[in-house]
């Protein structure tokens with residue numbers, strides 16, 4: 159790199175088409191996620207959200223089109239915590255650090271510090287995942303994702319299965335860690351309210367094949383989005399014709 163020149167990180171997907179066999183799953187997808195930005199992809203079940211996220215993560219190879227990323231430390235979080243059952247919670251949280259060659263003592267120290275911020279006790283860290291509640295497992299999964307100091311976090315319906323109290327707690331933890339690391343987020347969700355709460359930009363997908371049909375920028379800072387604001391904006395959003403069509407909702411009278 160030239161002295162004084164800083165590369166702006168971004169993920170850019172262009173002219174992307176994807177198929178499974180003869181099934182066209184994604185068509186003409188173009189999207190961009192900039193440094194520190196949170197982008198949500200919302201769309202109905204089966205429209206290709208997970209496929210698109212897996213392509214962005216490099217877990218699948220696109221049939222056509224390009225995916226370019228200059229993010230150096232991506233991390234992914236799924237709907238299921240996916241902790242390794244044979245490793246204690248502390249070791250699970252430190253997995254990404256281990257993969258990056260961080261020694262045992264240092265990764266245990268970092269993992270324990272992060273776990274404490276996530277509300278996990280020393281007792282929890284000594285347990286195998288199977289002995290933790292689902293909520294604790296989700297906290298551990300979030301800690302594992304943040305342990306590597308990700309510059310891009312890919313969230314695959316990461317909060318969908320959680321109760322509203324735990325969701326709101328994890329949203330708070332996510333916001334705190336994002337602020338600390340400046341992490342960008344690409345998240346997929348079918349929960350409009352979650353997208354309105356967390357994202358700077360919301361991309362609406364419709365299915366068969368999956369396409370991006372609308373984009374909505376949310377300018378209010380995340381910290382200023384209280385419950386009333388989120389409810390009101392989601393209610394507004396749900397009146398959009400593109401949203402109604404994507405989720406097969408009947409058109410509004412007079413619209």
Ligand SMILES: Nc1ncnc2c1ncn2[C@@H]1O[C@H](COP(=O)(O)OP(=O)(O)OP(=O)(O)O)[C@@H](O)[C@H]1O
Nearest residue numbers: 178179183201202203204205206207208209210348
């Ligand atoms: N590995 C695969 N092989 C064949 N078809 C697949 C594969 N993965 C996904 N599909 C198909 O691709 C389409 C899109 O699936 P995908 O899981 O990406 O949608 P989604 O929007 O994430 O759905 P949901 O919200 O229900 O998780 C579906 O018709 C699905 O059956």
